[in-house]
Amino acid sequence: MNAHPTEQLSEYIDDELxxxxxxxxxxxLSTCPECTALLxxxxxxxxxxxxxxxxxxxxxxxxxxxxxxxxxxRAPQVVAIASRRARRFSFSIPQLAAASIAVALLxxxxxxxxxxxxxxxxxxxxxxxxxxxxxxxxxxxxxQRFAExxxxxxxxxxxxDELGDRIDPESRDAIDQNLAIIDAAxxxxxxxxxxxxxxxxxxxxxxxxxxRKIDVLQEAARLARTxx
Amino acid sequence: MxxxxxxxxxxxxxxxxxxxARGQGFQTDRxxxxxxxxxxxxxxxxxxxxxxxxxxxxxxxQARHTADVGVEIDVRGSLVxxxxxxxxxxxxxxxxxxxxxxxxxEVIHGEVDVxxxxxxxxxxxxxxxIMVRGGSGTIDLGSVQGSITLxxxxxxxxxxxxxxxxxxxxxxxxxxxxxxxxxGVSYAGSIRSDGWYxxxxxxxxxxxxxxxxxGAVFTASTFNGTLETAFPVTLREAREGKEFSFTLGSGGAxxxxxxxxGTMSIRRSGP
Numbered sequence: 001m002n003a004h005p006t007e008q009l010s011e012y013i014d015d016e017l018x019x020x021x022x023x024x025x026x027x028x029l030s031t032c033p034e035c036t037a038l039l040x041x042x043x044x045x046x047x048x049x050x051x052x053x054x055x056x057x058x059x060x061x062x063x064x065x066x067x068x069x070x071x072x073x074r075a076p077q078v079v080a081i082a083s084r085r086a087r088r089f090s091f092s093i094p095q096l097a098a099a100s101i102a103v104a105l106l107x108x109x110x111x112x113x114x115x116x117x118x119x120x121x122x123x124x125x126x127x128x129x130x131x132x133x134x135x136x137x138x139x140x141x142x143x144q145r146f147a148e149x150x151x152x153x154x155x156x157x158x159x160x161d162e163l164g165d166r167i168d169p170e171s172r173d174a175i176d177q178n179l180a181i182i183d184a185a186x187x188x189x190x191x192x193x194x195x196x197x198x199x200x201x202x203x204x205x206x207x208x209x210x211x212r213k214i215d216v217l218q219e220a221a222r223l224a225r226t227x228x
Numbered sequence: 229m230x231x232x233x234x235x236x237x238x239x240x241x242x243x244x245x246x247x248x249a250r251g252q253g254f255q256t257d258r259x260x261x262x263x264x265x266x267x268x269x270x271x272x273x274x275x276x277x278x279x280x281x282x283x284x285x286x287x288x289x290q291a292r293h294t295a296d297v298g299v300e301i302d303v304r305g306s307l308v309x310x311x312x313x314x315x316x317x318x319x320x321x322x323x324x325x326x327x328x329x330x331x332x333x334e335v336i337h338g339e340v341d342v343x344x345x346x347x348x349x350x351x352x353x354x355x356x357x358i359m360v361r362g363g364s365g366t367i368d369l370g371s372v373q374g375s376i377t378l379x380x381x382x383x384x385x386x387x388x389x390x391x392x393x394x395x396x397x398x399x400x401x402x403x404x405x406x407x408x409x410x411x412g413v414s415y416a417g418s419i420r421s422d423g424w425y426x427x428x429x430x431x432x433x434x435x436x437x438x439x440x441x442x443g444a445v446f447t448a449s450t451f452n453g454t455l456e457t458a459f460p461v462t463l464r465e466a467r468e469g470k471e472f473s474f475t476l477g478s479g480g481a482x483x484x485x486x487x488x489x490g491t492m493s494i495r496r497s498g499p
Contacts, residue, residue, distance in 0.1 A: 171337070175372070185488070188430070205449075212407075
């Protein structure tokens with residue numbers, strides 16, 4: 001068995017390993033925190049993907065986000081939930097990080113639902129966005145995904161800027177200050193990744209920090225909607 | 229100018245709350261009976277929220293606010309909802325609830341202080357610290373700008389902020405996550421053999437105090453920081469000086485530490 005048999009984790013989740021291979025992997029997992037953590041993260045990503053509704057996105061921004069996330073070499077593709085469930089998820093560590101971001105963007109889609117005033121109340125809705133599973137499960141380049149993410153987030157930032165006058169000044173200042181803190185952190189992580197693009201910690205840390213940025217943007221959108 | 233206007237508004241809000249508090253006491257003071265198992269939801273925009281537990285099957289709502297504000301208490305079956313009819317006006321809440329009443333509290337500006345409650349809770353604040361003493365079950369504490377302190381709780385703990393430190397003390401839990409971007413993280417509590425503990429920050433130290441005899445598999449990741457242990461361990465470095473792992477005792481629990489820029493310290497509790 002490889003030192004870190006990460007290529008078997010997706011088959012493990014899909015219960016597609018032979019009994020012997022499964023047993024061997026479980027022995028490895030029992031002693032390897034890195035692979036155990038990776039398995040947990042992968043399960044979280046897969047679970048999040050499966051929780052996404054089947055309906056295609058209906059809000060205006062999503063096509064742009066989907067285009068940003070989709071592989072450049074092919075048209076954006078939305079995979080139906082049924083086929084998603086049958087699909088094998090194979091990730092490298094950077095791809096896993098990118099997958100986490102893609103899932104995060106599903107939440108970002110809820111920002112639009114909230115602001116447009118349609119759909120379910122913010123925070124209670126299951127995003128109905130077309131999960132770009134193809135984008136994350138295809139062998140795309142992780143750093144390209146990060147760049148695409150940033151462009152998509154920029155769209156959301158512009159939206160929050162437009163709605164800024166609906167948010168009370170104190171909240172707006174707090175949001176702005178914390179977005180700046182997150183941006184500074186992202187800048188540092190990106191700088192570190194330039195020297196070591198395959199570092200698992202840096203990739204996952206970048207993904208989680210980007211997720212935090214989306215969380216804050218979501219909060220800003222919620223405030224804009226609920227402010228009196 | 230923007231800062232000045234903000235400051236004036238903030239001072240005016242504080243004066244409104246503080247003035248009424250000193251001069252007239254609580255403008256709202258109502259007690260409603262609740263059914264066993266009832267949960268509480270509170271939405272507040274401006275003002276501190278204090279929650280204390282008692283042994284009665286009732287919720288007492290005390291609030292300080294200006295005369296043009298009303299506090300609405302809506303009891304529907306097993307749900308008690310509390311909110312102001314003027315969300316833009318400051319209201320300082322003091323709630324007394326059954327000790328086992330689950331709490332869902334959302335505050336935009338203001339501290340949240342909870343004590344004496346043995347229930348699960350979800351507390352969110354945009355701009356304000358969260359302090360909880362007690363709690364049991366699922367405890368989910370989140371802020372954007374504010375520190376988080378949790379003491380003497382048991383159950384699954386999730387604490388997350390952007391700009392503030394997270395302090396977890398006296399925790400009995402098999403699942404703990406604490407994540408901040410700018411601030412330190414400290415944990416002192418149980419390490420269960422089937423537990424999973426994750427502590428992460430970008431800027432700040434991580435201080436972990438574990439019981440004597442605790443067994444765990446540690447992974448620690450950093451970029452500019454260091455790892456310090458108060459006891460000898462045999463480190464395995466996945467990346468020199470940046471990613472470490474080691475096993476303490478017979479293993480069992482899984483503990484993950486991440487600080488991009490800070491020092492990660494591990495010590496044992498007791499003498």
